[in-house]
Amino acid sequence: MKIFLAGATGAVGRALIPQLTAGGHHVVGTTRSAAKASALWELGAEPVVLDGLDRAAVLAAVAAARPDAIVHQMTALTGLTDMRKFERAFALTNRLRTEGTDHLLEAARASGVERVVAQSFTGWPNARGGDPGVLRTEDDPLDPDPPAQLRTTLAAIRRLEERVTAAGGVALRYGGLYGPGTGLTRGGEQWEAVRARKFPVVGDGGGVWSFLHVADAAGATLAALERWTPGEVYNVCDDEPAAVREWLPALARTAGAPPPRHVPRWVGRLIGAHVVALMCEIRGSSNAKAKRQLDWAPAWPSWREGFAALDGEGERVATARR
Incomplete structure (x- = not known):
């Protein structure tokens, strides 16, 4: 297939191109720079x-490329270490998830492209509360009343998924990304925040996070293109969602940092209700549907070994494993 990859220089895009070309696909990739x-x-x-x-540039580029499929990986995530400004950090990404998605879908219609795969997200969008050991599936509800700092971003995610699936496309809900090109790798902004002890455990640290190595995100995207089922949504994450109180100290050890600070729940609430939600209340996601329908499985089934490989030697080992 000829693939039009929007956002090709992002972390997932850079991991995806070699997998696509190795599979015999031709890639036309976009960059803003x-x-x-x-x-x-x-x-x-x-x-x-x-x-x-x-809009005009997107329509013209897709028309010129004449692709068989479009993959939407456009994001603009920066400043994710300042929890007070969560909404601001996602502002441009939310425009890409709304306006950018509309432009790609319009281009797909104009050029007769039926296969569209778009990046979404799983983890904190899930409805909060309930048994932390029960993983949420694609059929479970998203948060009906998210904290103020999360509302605009969740609305953008909902809109992307609704528009893409209504058009017969597929939405991939990635877990929290780590690995090359992300903020959660050696030298990345989240990594350095952990090293500087700027990422504390709030309250009981019972919020359950789902993680995903970027190479596994790329592998699932390739699988979605090749095992095409229109109108689907998939959770794409590893096999072991974990509570903040478990994964954050492990990450600190990997980064050679002191253990993270612990602050009471009320201190987190002073920063924002979204901090309490992320640290204490969110629930993890099940990848069973993606495994079953896409015949996909993460090469890094657990964040434990994935985090341990976040130094240069570990990343080379990760590449060799694939």
Whole structure:
């Protein structure tokens, strides 16, 4: 297939291009920066420089590429270590999930492209509360009343999934991404925040997070393209969602940092209700549907071994395993 990959220089895009080309697919990849075009050539993709929020440019690029499928990986995530400004950190990404998605779907219709795969997210969007040991499936409800700092982002996620699946596309709800190109790798902003002890355990740290290595996100995306079932939503995460009180100290040890600080729930509430939700209340996700229908399984089935491989040698081992 010829794949139009929007957001090709993002963490998942860079991991996805080699997997697509190894599978015999031709990739046309977009970037907002002309300076990154050469990197796409080196990865094996044909670069196109455009802004995903520029409707005319998107329609023209898709028409020129004449792809068999479109993959939406456009995000713009920065500043995720400042929990007070969560909504601000997602502002541009939310536009890409709404306006950018609309542009790609319009381009798909105009060019007769039936296969559209779009990046979504799982974890904190799940309805909160209940048994922390029960993993949420794609059929379970999303949070009906998210904290103020999460509302706009959850609304953008809902809209993306509704528009994509209504058009016969597929939405992949990735877990929290780690690995090369993300903030959660050696030298990344979240990694350094943990090293600086700026990422405390709040309250009982009972919020359950679902993680995903970027290479596994890429593998699931390839599987969704090749094992095509229109109109589906899949949770794509590892096999072992874990509470903050478990994974955060383990990450600190991996980063060579002192144990994270512990602060009471009321202190987290002073920062924002969303902090309490993320640290104490959210629930993990089940990847059973993706495994069953896409014949996919994570190469890193647990964040435990994945986190332990976040140094340079570990990443080389991770690459070799794939």
